[in-house]
Amino acid sequence: MASQKLFSVVIFQLLLLVPFALGLPNANGLKLGFYHKTCPSIEAIVKETTARFISRAPTLAAPLIRMHFHDCFVRGCDGSVLLNSTKNNQAEKDAFPNQSLRGFQVIDAVKSALEKRCPGVVSCADVLALVARDAISLIHGAFWVVPLGRRDGRVSIMTEALTGLPPPFGNITLLKAIFASKGLSVKDLAVLSGAHTIGISHCTSFTNRLYNFTGKGDTDPSLDPNYIVRLKNKCKPGDIKTLVEMDPGSFKTFDADYYTLVSERRGLFQSDAALLDDNETKSYVKLQATSHGWTFMKDFGDSMIKMGQIGVLTGSSGEIRKQCAFVN
Template sequence: MSSSGSKLLTLAMLCFIIFLCPLFSTDLASAAVASPLKVGFYKESCPSAETIVRKSVEKAMSRDATIAAGIIRMYFHDCFIKGCDASVLLDSPTAERTSKANNGSLRGLEVIDEAKAQIEAQCPATVSCADIIAFAARDSAYTAGGIYYAVPAGRRDGLFSSVNDVFPNLPGPDHNVTILAEKFANKGMSVDEMVTLSGAHAIGVAHCPTFSKRLYNFSATHAQDPSLDPDYAELLKMRCPPGATTMVPLSDLAPQNRLDNKYYAGVRKGLGLFTSDQTLMDSSLTSKMVADNEKDGASWGRKFAKAMVHLGSLDVLTGEIGEIRTICSKVAPGQ
């Protein structure tokens, strides 16, 4: 690894010390340190809100278990841009959802819309779409992997969404470990959280174009990415011939649609589908984290829960800032 990459990782580790260490000494209910969010935010104003979301997620997963990965990804794509403000749901020609990272690949929108409609019928203009996404991501992690955590709520919905905000901020499938660490550090998250949240790639699917460069004409000296296991590369070539736009599983090691730590065994063996997966083996710091997560699935699950809560507490809109949308894809009239 380059010296500049090591410096960035060291910088990111300082973020780990500054931002994450206090979380390890608290329970999940108070994990959003210095955040105005709180667990049970809707206990009085809309006590059925979290139950409605949970039932919507369970119903959707009974039809299609892969939807859990889509909802967790939606949460990540929403929160990582400008904080969890449901800006990823706004529908306009220049919104975030039109980005190459989202257009045609956002899954679970109907789950959020169904839950929102039911909540609006019981508690009009009370529960934000941003909180519904956060609840749904938690319920997806629990249903798919038995990972449960309390979700501090009280987020407000954003009024703006711009496609131009996506790529400067969002970590991408082709990013190396140095860029990933920088993106997470810029967000206020640690390298350990970066490696931990990567474990969500145990479930879900990816379109061939998002990783096919690793298979064909990788560089002037390598026809395919040398960090990719050769047998796995041949399997991927069968699934993704040149020009294919089909989808393949993100992980071939994890049991189907089961969110667990087997993802890390795959990365260690050269079976990471994306560059952003396999690059976790490119530094001694992150490769040790991969090994630790592979050895102790229970510990990884606890860290995953804390990282999800931490991500959901950053840069949020609360109080009178933003709005409570009645339809998640549209800014409320008059705003």
């Protein structure tokens, strides 16, 4: 079974590469081979540096893909989530949904390595897009090509992260609207939610489902009662420290088990459960749950390519930051 799964992953990786083999530019200005002349070893440098971290701490893959997601959904994929706050401005990084982001040291290390080889050439936004891809690939997850050419934004506003990111308590109507506003489809919503197959969460992101769902001390009826008992044993009311696996028993493995959990009403967040409230997303959940994720790896790569093109800055827009946490 393991060899069959590996074979399917390899086939889908090859299929992903076919449409982009010529490195043709996309309509938004991104293209493969963007740094072919200015920094030809970029992909090798990024992968080698990222691998040093992932080999020691594979659980960093989840926060790194999340960081890329959080970057793209606020102001587009411009590296704005990487900027530090200043005395005159609170940046996205300090918004509550981003306070649990980890892995900034990986981005900084990759950027530093690239600056030594190709100073002033590669944007932090491109670094983040490549690191997110390589982190997932290095834990034997999906692989996708990453068209490059993003430039870095100079603006990062905390309140925009509060309003722009899909919340874990979002219902299907809200989630579809947020994704549509970014040019992403309902299928992309179902596919990208599958990133919850890896990673952990603080109890605070879902304890309302356990103790006070409608404000009357009740539980969420969409959550499996037996799972509620298990979660209550881990998360007591007011617990702000405990961490829970999003895909219990498989949270370090990038696979389609997430969809089996959701189909069994054991998705950790309301946003996971919401996938069963729409015909299209529900059909996708059922497909992956019953087919052992046969198309998930390819689908995830396709959706990540689309997400990585949201609101990008190209050409003479933005800048190429010297350090990812600071504007030049």
